[in-house]
Amino acid sequence: xxxxxxxxxxxxxxxxxxxxxxxxxxxxxxxxxxxxxxxxxxxxxxxxxxxxxxxxxxxxxxxxxxxxxxxxxxxxxxxxxxxxxxxxxxxxxxxxxxxxxxxxxxxxxxxxxxxxxxxxxxxxxxxxxxxxxxxxxxxxxxxxxxxxxxxxxxxxxxxxxxxxxxxxxxxxxxxxxxxxxxxxxxxxxxxxxxxxxxxxxxxxxxxxxxxxxxxxxxxxxxxxxxxxxxxxxxxxxxxxxxxxxxxxxxxxxxxxxxxxxxxxxxxxxxxxxxxxxxxxxxxxxxxxxxxxxxxxxxxxxxxxxxxxxxxxxxxxxxxxxxxxxxxxxxxxxxxxxxxxxxxxxxxxxxxxxxxxxxxxxxxxx
Amino acid sequence: xxxxxxxxxxxxxxxxxxxxxxxxxxxxxxxxxxxxxxxxxxxxxxxxxxxxxxxxxxxxxxxxxxxxxxxxxxxxxxxxxxxxxxxxxxxxxxxxxxxxxxxxxxxxxxxxxxxxxxxxxxxxxxxxxxxxxxxxxxxxxxxxxxxxxxxxxxxxxxxxxxxxxxxxxxxxxxxxxxxxxxxxxxxxxxxxxxxxxxxxxxxxxxxxxxxxxxxxxxxxxxxxxxxxxxxxxxxxxxxxxxxxxxxxxxxxxxxxxxxxxxxxxxxxxxxxxxxxxxxxxxxxxxxxxxxxxxxxxxxxxxxxxxxxxxxxxxxxxxxxxxxxxxxxxxxxxxxxxxxxxxxxxxxxxxxxxxxxxxxxxxxxxxxxxxxxxxxxxxxxxxxxxxxxxxxxxxxxxxxxxxxxxxxxx
Numbered sequence: 001x002x003x004x005x006x007x008x009x010x011x012x013x014x015x016x017x018x019x020x021x022x023x024x025x026x027x028x029x030x031x032x033x034x035x036x037x038x039x040x041x042x043x044x045x046x047x048x049x050x051x052x053x054x055x056x057x058x059x060x061x062x063x064x065x066x067x068x069x070x071x072x073x074x075x076x077x078x079x080x081x082x083x084x085x086x087x088x089x090x091x092x093x094x095x096x097x098x099x100x101x102x103x104x105x106x107x108x109x110x111x112x113x114x115x116x117x118x119x120x121x122x123x124x125x126x127x128x129x130x131x132x133x134x135x136x137x138x139x140x141x142x143x144x145x146x147x148x149x150x151x152x153x154x155x156x157x158x159x160x161x162x163x164x165x166x167x168x169x170x171x172x173x174x175x176x177x178x179x180x181x182x183x184x185x186x187x188x189x190x191x192x193x194x195x196x197x198x199x200x201x202x203x204x205x206x207x208x209x210x211x212x213x214x215x216x217x218x219x220x221x222x223x224x225x226x227x228x229x230x231x232x233x234x235x236x237x238x239x240x241x242x243x244x245x246x247x248x249x250x251x252x253x254x255x256x257x258x259x260x261x262x263x264x265x266x267x268x269x270x271x272x273x274x275x276x277x278x279x280x281x282x283x284x285x286x287x288x289x290x291x292x293x294x295x296x297x298x299x300x301x302x303x304x305x306x307x308x309x310x311x312x313x314x315x316x317x318x319x320x321x322x323x324x325x326x327x328x329x330x331x332x333x334x335x336x337x338x339x340x341x342x343x344x345x346x347x348x349x350x351x352x353x354x355x356x357x358x359x360x361x362x363x364x365x
Numbered sequence: 366x367x368x369x370x371x372x373x374x375x376x377x378x379x380x381x382x383x384x385x386x387x388x389x390x391x392x393x394x395x396x397x398x399x400x401x402x403x404x405x406x407x408x409x410x411x412x413x414x415x416x417x418x419x420x421x422x423x424x425x426x427x428x429x430x431x432x433x434x435x436x437x438x439x440x441x442x443x444x445x446x447x448x449x450x451x452x453x454x455x456x457x458x459x460x461x462x463x464x465x466x467x468x469x470x471x472x473x474x475x476x477x478x479x480x481x482x483x484x485x486x487x488x489x490x491x492x493x494x495x496x497x498x499x500x501x502x503x504x505x506x507x508x509x510x511x512x513x514x515x516x517x518x519x520x521x522x523x524x525x526x527x528x529x530x531x532x533x534x535x536x537x538x539x540x541x542x543x544x545x546x547x548x549x550x551x552x553x554x555x556x557x558x559x560x561x562x563x564x565x566x567x568x569x570x571x572x573x574x575x576x577x578x579x580x581x582x583x584x585x586x587x588x589x590x591x592x593x594x595x596x597x598x599x600x601x602x603x604x605x606x607x608x609x610x611x612x613x614x615x616x617x618x619x620x621x622x623x624x625x626x627x628x629x630x631x632x633x634x635x636x637x638x639x640x641x642x643x644x645x646x647x648x649x650x651x652x653x654x655x656x657x658x659x660x661x662x663x664x665x666x667x668x669x670x671x672x673x674x675x676x677x678x679x680x681x682x683x684x685x686x687x688x689x690x691x692x693x694x695x696x697x698x699x700x701x702x703x704x705x706x707x708x709x710x711x712x713x714x715x716x717x718x719x720x721x722x723x724x725x726x727x728x729x730x731x732x733x734x735x736x737x738x739x740x741x742x743x744x745x746x747x748x749x750x751x752x753x754x755x756x757x758x759x760x761x762x763x764x765x766x767x768x769x770x771x772x773x774x
Contacts, residue, residue, distance in 0.1 A: 097549075110523055116389035131377050175745070238576075242583040256576045258528040306373060329473035 005207035008215050009201070010141035012269045013148045014285060015219030018198035020226060021282030022100040024108055024155070025248045026330070027192050027227050028234035032243040034185040037171050038178050040231045041239075045182070046189025047224035053344040054196050055219055058213055060352040061203050063359055067117075069200035070291075070296035083297060085347055092295045092339040096194065097286035098319030099333040101125055104279040106326050107248055111268055118224060123313075129283045130313050134306065136210045137205050140284055147277040154274035155226060158250070159233055161257045161267070168237035172205045187341055193223060194340035197284065197348070250275070272289060287312060386707040397433050398443040398491030400498050401468070404538035405515070408438040417656025428475035428484045435474040437507065437515065439481045440539045441493065442468050442553050467550045470542055478518035480666050495524035499557035500694045502593065504538040505606060505613060513582050513611025520579055525596045527576030531559055532593045533606040533613070541595045556593065556600050567635025567653070568619040571626050572604040582611055586733055587726045589617060589625055604648065617716075624716035627675055627709070628729040631655040636682065637765075639704035642697065647686030651679040651705050651767065664742055670758035671731060675709055680769040692772040702765040709763040721755045731757070747765040 006014070031039035064072045069089070074082040105121040113121075132143050175182065199216055206212035234249045237256065246252050254271040291308045294300070300308060323329045367455040411423075428435060445467055471488060475481040482493060482724040501519060503512070519525050532543050546555040563569040587609040591602050604618045605625075617625065626632045634653055641647030659674045683703065684692065720726055732750055736743045746753055 044739060112524065113390045120389070127377060128403065131374075131381070134374070134377075169733065169737050173740035176740040237582050239580050239583075242580045252527065256527045258574075310373065 002038050004136050004138035004205060006137060006141045006202060006205045006212075007207055008211045010145055011202065011206055011212040012219045013144045014141065014202050015199055015216050016148065016152075017144055017150045017197075017278070017281035018195040019193050019220070019223040019282075020278055021195065022103045022107075022275070022279045023192050023194075024226065024230060024278060025103070025250045028231045028243055028249040029246055031185065031189065031231055032235065032240050034188055035181045036178060037173075037235050037240040038175055038182050039185070039235065040228050041175065042182050042185035042189040043192070043224070043228045043231055044189075045186045046191075046193060047221075049186060049190040049229070050193045050196060050220060050224065051217075053348065054217070056352050057197065057200070057348050058216065060236055060348065061200055061261060062209075062213070062357055063355050065209060066204055068202075068204055069197065070293050071205045072200075072355065073351055074296060076351055076358060085351065086293065086297055088306075088347060089343055090290070090297060092336060092343055093290045093293055094315065095319060095332075095336045095339075097283055098316050098322070099329065099336055100279055100286070101316060102276070102323065102329050103333060104276070104283075105320070107251065107330060108272075108276070110248070111251055111308040112272060119317065121322055121331045124282065125283060125333055126287075126313055126320075128286045129280065130309055132284050133287045133312075134309050137202065137288075140288060141202075144281050145286070147281050151274040151277040151281075154271060155230075157269075158227055158254055158257075158271055158274070161254050162233050162237055165256060166233060168236055170236050170239045171232065174297040178196075186333075190344075191334075191337035191340050192227060193220075194337045195286070196220060196290045197343065198289050198338075201285075201292050217224060221360060228232075250354075263310070280284075392492060395446070396490075396492055398489055399495040399589065400443055400493050400495050401440045401551050402442040402500040402502065402542050403498065403519075404440040404442075404502040404504075404542045405478075405507050406438040406440070406504045406532075406538050407510060408435050408456055410435070422556075425470050425488060428473055428481055428680070430476055430480070433476045436476050436510075437478070437481070438472055438474045438539070439478055440470050440472040441482075441485065442470050442542045442551065443468050443489075443491065443493070444638065451673075453716055466545075468542075469551065470539065472539065478515075479522075480659075495522060496526065496761065498525060498529050500553050501529050502534050502541045502556070503531065503539040503590075504532055505535050508533060508537070508606060508608065508613035511612045512578070512608060516575075516578070516582070516774045519575060523702035525575070527574060529575040530560065531573050531575060531578055531590050532602075533590045534593055534595070541593055541600060544595045544600055545598055547598055548598070552600065559600065559602055560591070564633040565635070567623045567626050567632055569602050570622050571629055571633075578608075578611070581608075585610070586730050587614075588730070589728050591622075592616065607720075607724055607728050609726045609728075614726045617720075620712060621716045621719065624713050625728055627656065627658055627713065628660065628673065628717075630656075630658040630660075632658070632677075637677070637679070637705050637708055639701065639708050641684060641687060642700035642704055647684060648766070649681070649701055649704065650683040650685070651677075651701075652682040653677050653679040653767070654768070655679075660729070660731070660734055662731070662739050662742075664739060667769055669735065669739075669746075669756075670751065670760065671734070671744065673713070673759060673761045675708065675713070675761065675763040676766075678761065678766045678768055681706075681767050682773060690773045693770050698767050698770070702767055703765075705765040706763040709765070710761050713761040713763075717759050717761070719757075721757065725751060725755050726739070727754050730758075 031043060035042050060072065064075065067075065070086055073086050076082065077085050101122050104125065105118045108121055109116065109118055132140055203212060230250055234243060234253060237253060238246065238249065243249055254268040259265050291305065291312060294308050295305055307318060323332055387705060418621065420722045471485050473481040473485050475484065485493060506620050541556065542552050543550040546552055549555040561568050563571065570589045572592050578588065589605040589607055592604045592606050594601050594603050604616055606612045607617055623635065637651045637653060639649050641649050655678045657676045662672050663672055681693065681698065720728055
């Protein structure tokens with residue numbers, strides 16, 4: 001397992017999928033609710049913030065090239081303090097995985113399979129993800145590599161086809177008496193990019209570390225681009241006021257496309273290709289991260305990892321099925337993502353600075 | 366040596382095999398009732414009861430309501446697909462085949478659409494299915510009571526599509542669906558395909574689907590829905606209904622629709638008429654091939670006005686009232702261009718004035734132009750737009766270019 005390597009393109013794909021998750025369905029709605037038609041500006045600024053968070057983080061990872069995040073934290077901060085620092089990350093990862101699964105099942109139920117119970121969809125998705133995680137990092141990279149072009153191409157098709165419905169006027173006025181809201185929404189804009197830390201569990205398997213780092217930074221741009229473009233298109237197609245009441249604008253977008261030829265009459269079922277594979281991929285990544293987190297937190301040796309994976313098959317559905325109704329899911333999903341802000345701008349910098357100091361001292365001795 | 370499959374892997378594989386192969390939502394295709402069109406009328410309890418067969422039908426159509434009185438009558442149209450092979454054979458081969466009804470209109474009265482729909486399920490062996498819904502016809506009375514307060518079901522239901530076309534019928538909407546069309550099997554399909562000719566006939570209102578209606582309702586913009594009329598075997602799109610604040614505020618005739626399409630820059634093609642230059646009797650007609658409209662809000666000394674610039678290109682298509690051919694040269698075409706431009710300008714002015722003074726409906730969505738292009742001004746006037754709109758100065762200028770003259774001079 002240890003000697004498997006990830007190619008540079010796989011690192012790129014992992015980066016994209018770790019951020020581009022179920023959020024693609026709800027980003028336009030969430031952002032427009034906060035900032036009306038200027039939502040895309042906040043998202044771009046949030047994207048800049050993403051880079052501000054990610055570059056020092058990459059530096060931290062490069063200080064310990066053969067370790068992943070929980071190992072680094074435990075090494076830097078020691079046995080006990082390290083575990084305290086790790087705890088929020090553990091909670092975030094496992095909650096994020098659970099909430100994405102639930103959101104996914106909810107949207108699937110709403111748009112495609114009305115009578116299938118939510119729990120069965122959740123459990124199925126988790127089991128399939130468990131199987132991929134049970135294999136090794138290399139398998140995960142390969143699976144995501146296959147899913148990547150399919151889902152991205154479908155997303156691009158959706159965007160291109162939506163162009164026939166746009167009215168560019170709807171995005172105006174730009175930044176009119178709205179600057180305050182735009183600035184306020186940078187943090188929500190940033191937390192939609194939650195998951196940039198997932199790379200820390202995979203970078204150590206990179207075959208070529210230098211180009212892997214480059215492709216990581218490049219990969220971060222992809223979700224930012226797609227979120228901004230999807231939001232802009234949604235605003236241009238629907239206008240800001242209707243977007244505030246549409247729960248899954250991206251799916252509605254696919255429903256609003258019409259053709260004279262009847263062959264693409266039900267485009268939204270075709271569109272399921274992109275978002276189901278998106279959610280599945282991000283679940284796989286977070287599943288693996290969570291397994292690593294728990295293993296390190298409880299110092300579980302490598303040969304017992306499969307039991308941690310098994311435990312997740314139980315734990316993830318329970319978390320996913322915790323909220324009683326869809327409205328609670330949205331609320332909880334948002335709260336979980338706020339944790340990313342805390343982690344990205346609280347824990348990561350602390351650890352980075354700490355590690356840098358430690359390294360320097362080590363060098364002096 | 367080959368390794369045995371670990372038990373956990375085997376377990377996962379078995380669970381996957383058992384659960385991933387079935388389908389929870391399986392529904393046989395022949396058990397679905399494909400709703401092609403829905404008509405909504407307003408309903409008030411009748412005094413006189415029908416007799417015999419009709420009475421039973423009316424009784425079926427009542428929905429018991431726990432709260433409130435029935436106020437709407439909903440009619441769904443489903444195609445009759447013969448399931449039993451003997452029926453199908455006699456329908457296709459027999460001489461009586463042509464007279465058999467091809468659709469079934471089920472009506473139900475009630476005050477909520479979902480409960481009416483569920484009540485219908487007790488009258489049909491099919492499960493009503495809305496993914497293929499094509500048209501929604503509303504009666505003018507329903508619209509006068511408010512589109513905004515009845516449309517929720519059609520927007521919230523997961524099977525509904527935002528591309529469903531909306532139409533308005535004066536009087537009974539149900540009658541539209543009862544038409545037995547000549548060229549199609551079902552009235553709903555027929556009606557849905559009618560606006561395809563919008564590139565030939567500019568008198569068909571440009572945007573009329575559910576998604577657009579919802580966008581306009583949410584943004585508070587006025588809009589137009591095409592109006593349909595029916596004879597026994599024909600449906601015609603004629604004019605439109607003006608919707609303001611979610612309610613119907615008046616009718617627009619066919620010529621108005623033409624102008625509304627021009628103003629919205631959604632003019633796809635049609636004809637423009639003009640006087641024959643230098644004559645009082647003859648007329649000339651242009652076939653429009655492309656049209657572009659630019660509406661610019663102008664603020665001068667705190668007063669808002671609009672500059673509308675229409676650019677049309679077309680073919681010289683016909684001259685009536687004079688001998689065929691022989692007139693066309695460069696000078697003549699220039700005169701014609703002026704004539705056409707004059708017609709467009711006067712027509713636009715007439716409709717604009719009607720919308721401003723008579724109806725006071727901003728169906729051109731000028732408020733949107735102000736909102737997007739002059740946001741500061743809009744903040745000041747947005748509450749009193751109703752008073753400002755009727756007195757707006759709207760200057761229309763038309764430019765016509767004739768590019769082709771047909772096969773003779």
